Amino acid sequence: MRVQSPFRTQKDSVAEKSGPVTAAIIMAPAKKVRTHAGKPCIIAHHVFVEFLMHACSFEAGRLTLRTFLQKEVALQSCQTVTYFCKLLLQNILERLDAGEVVIGDGGFVFALEKRGYVKAGPWTPEAAAEHPEAVRQLHREFLRAGSNVMQTFTFYASDDKLENRGNTQRFTGQQINEAACDLAREVANEGDALVAGGVSQTPSYLSCKSENDVKAIFKKQIDVFVQKSVDFLIAEYFEHVEEAEWAVQVLKTTGKPVAATLCIGPEGDLNGVSPGDCAVRLVKAGAQIVGINCHFDPDTCVKTVKMMKEGVEKAGLKAHYMTQPLAYHTPDCNRQGFIDLPEFPFSLEPRILSRWDMQKYAREAYNAGVRFIGGCCGFEPYHIRALAEELAPERGFLPAGSEKHGTWGSGLEMHTKPWVRARARRDYWEKLNPASGRPYCPSMSIPDGWGVTKGHADLMQQKEATSKDQLKALFDKASQGH
Structure with a gap:
């Protein structure tokens, strides 16, 4: 094939x-x-x-x-x-209704930060307007790898986030959202992919702004998405199901299909709402696709989406399911996921999943009933290609990127060294337990786990940059073990 x-x-x-x-x-x-x-x-x-x-x-x-x-x-x-x-x-719902496997894209924020186009900290997507060639190229790489959904690079593209904690707003939210939509559509049209416009959690919610204020922020973004005729909408990366519900309610007013994903694990959202109850609330709010993205590794995300599925079915409701996890192993995370790990965000590389780990994830997600399968932070195009290759029998084709990639290392048959040629087989790569090369590296970390959430003083929105006094207080708190 x-x-x-x-x-x-x-x-x-x-x-x-x-x-x-x-x-x-x-x-x-x-x-x-x-x-x-x-x-x-x-x-x-x-x-x-x-x-x-x-x-x-x-x-x-x-x-x-x-x-x-x-x-x-x-x-x-x-x-x-x-x-x-x-x-x-067909639109996204018709495709899923027909049993089609939809492959999402990967992690734009982390990938573009590594490439020098996104600033770590604010993690905002000015690059869509400032460096469109970089965003376009990454879209194309994910498309070639097998993705048939191009998500707009609009993560944290709300005005309240663009102005938060001293982040200089060089471009308006509207400019960024418009540019991101244009880039996603341009590349999607090169490969018959769908375009998804995405919104995410807001500093305004964490600062206890009113429901109307938070919904107004989402409304500004979706007005652009409607104007640009995206194919469907995603509310992604929400730690609180309440805010995700508000987002879904706004997205539903467009009449477009709506997906909603939370960045939670088996313990539920940050208020302790279980994954099953979260899913039920999202479906009742109007989401036709629900699932998990970011914060946790594939094993945890698949486990959590199974809990969501059980909750939805127990409530007598129907939904499609999606997973877009991290590309990092995170068995030692607590409720807030990888952001509590001491390695976040600049030393996560030893935790990266291999392409073979990704094939295992794709199969386990598929067997769990998930049909929208993609990735989030850490996912590079070769990871997405691994998903598409694993699910090629179900999809009926291989991605264009497989032209240069031998399945299960078969390309190594052409290697000069005989011991490398001996690795050109599936059982070798499936059984390999990769070493890190770090003799004193622990296998697990102790999460920071400050446990702060909505309404806490340290999470309140402020336009001004974090002051030296504020930083000193945080440094002191960290040195004292919180």
Whole structure:
């Protein structure tokens, strides 16, 4: 099951011409899909060749399925092609309803901080307006790795966060949100992906501002998302289910599909609301997709989303489920997750998951009933490629990035050294317990665990930079063990 096609037009392969989804399925002699009625439908090889001839003869350069259909090329001569094209353009809920596996993208904030485009601390996404080429490139790498959802780089893009604790607001929230939407759409159109506009928790909520004040912040962001015609909306990275409910209620007013993810573990949100109860509240607020993102590793996130699923089913409700965990091992975290670890954020590298860990995560999430599977902080494109490769049998194709990646290390068969060639097998990598190379490195850390949350003086919003006196008080508190 390969992406590369024998069909070529000048320099461009089929995958480049018609998008990785179409190109990969063309390569198969037949493909089973399901109609809206749930009945199987066989799509033959010659059908896709006919579609390809239409697409590749239409115009030179890059041509995607989405733009091809927007040109209204006549496909009535083959009803199966017409059906399949419509299938690929279903919205997120229709895709999930049909049993499709949706692969999310990875961690923009951490990836761009490492590349020099995001400042650690505020973690705000000015790069969408300030360095669009960097954001565009990362979108493209995730797309090539197999993601079919491009999330707008709008994490912490609310005005109250952009002005918090001395962060100089060089761009308005509207400018950042507009630029992020444009970049996500540009790249999504290159590979038939969906665009998701995202909002996240706010300093205003932590500072005990009113429900109306917090909702007004979300409203400013979603006004841009609606104007830019994103495909669906995500309320992500919420430590308190109450604030996530408020976000979902605002997002629902758009009429677009809504996903909501909390950054919680099995202990629940920071007020002690269980994962099951959190999920029920989010579904009742209007979220059709619920799940977990960030703060915890894949094992913990899958465990927590199972608890959410149990709660929703026990309440007699229905939802789809998603996971977008960290790319770090965090078995020693407490309720607030990896931000309590002493290594956060600059020394987390020894905890990074391997690509083989990611394949295990993808399979476990799928077996748990999760069909929207992606990543958050620490996830690089090769991690997303691992998810897409593991779930290729279910999706029916490999990502474009697999062209340069041998499954389970098979590319090592070409290595010069014989002992490295001997590693070109699945059982070697599945059984390997990687060493860190740090002889005095502990396997676990003791989380800081200050336990502060909404309303605490140390979390209150202020536009001014943290003063030296405030910092000294924090240093003293830390040295005294809180």
